[in-house]
Amino acid sequence: MYNNFMVEKMNMPLITDEKDPKWVLLGKILGIVSSRRVKQEMAKQGISPVNLAGAMFKIVLIAIFFSVDISYVISELQKREELRRFAKLVEIPEAKDIYRFLSIIVDSVKKFIFSHVLLAGMVVSPG
Structure with missing residues (x-):
């Protein structure tokens, strides 16, 4: 029988472990997003301010990587200096700003990620 209450999802804390292969891979991906080449491509695509957009992309990637909400990643970032x-x-940035940013540029983001970020990663870090 269905009860009329919400079940709160418990998320694991995002504690970095640079020996864990998942964290190593995420570190490489975030490094690519921070690269000069990716920032130049963002500017060419009209995505600005580039540094803020880069921060938003990083937060979204962390959320996707660990299958958690953007607001949870923001909460963890605020609590954990190491993260x-x-x-x-x-x-x-605030979650509402990230969601607004993504809703405005959703098509550009898809094209950008698949044609620039992933390709830049293959060129910048082939192995």
Whole structure:
């Protein structure tokens, strides 16, 4: 029988472990997003400000990588200095700003990720 209450999903804390292959891979991906080439491509696509957009992309990628909500990633970033250092994030945008940003450029983001970020990663870090 269905009860009329919400079950809260428990998320694991995002504690970096640079020996864990999942964290190693995420570190490489976030490094690609921070690269000069990717920033230049973002600017060419009209995505600005580039540094803020890069921070938003990083947060979205972390959320996707660990299958958690963007708001949870933001909460973890606010609590964990080590996670902020790992992601190389100084400023943490609000979730509503990230969702607004993504809704505006959803088509551009798809094209950008598949044609630039992933290809740049293959060129920048082939192995």
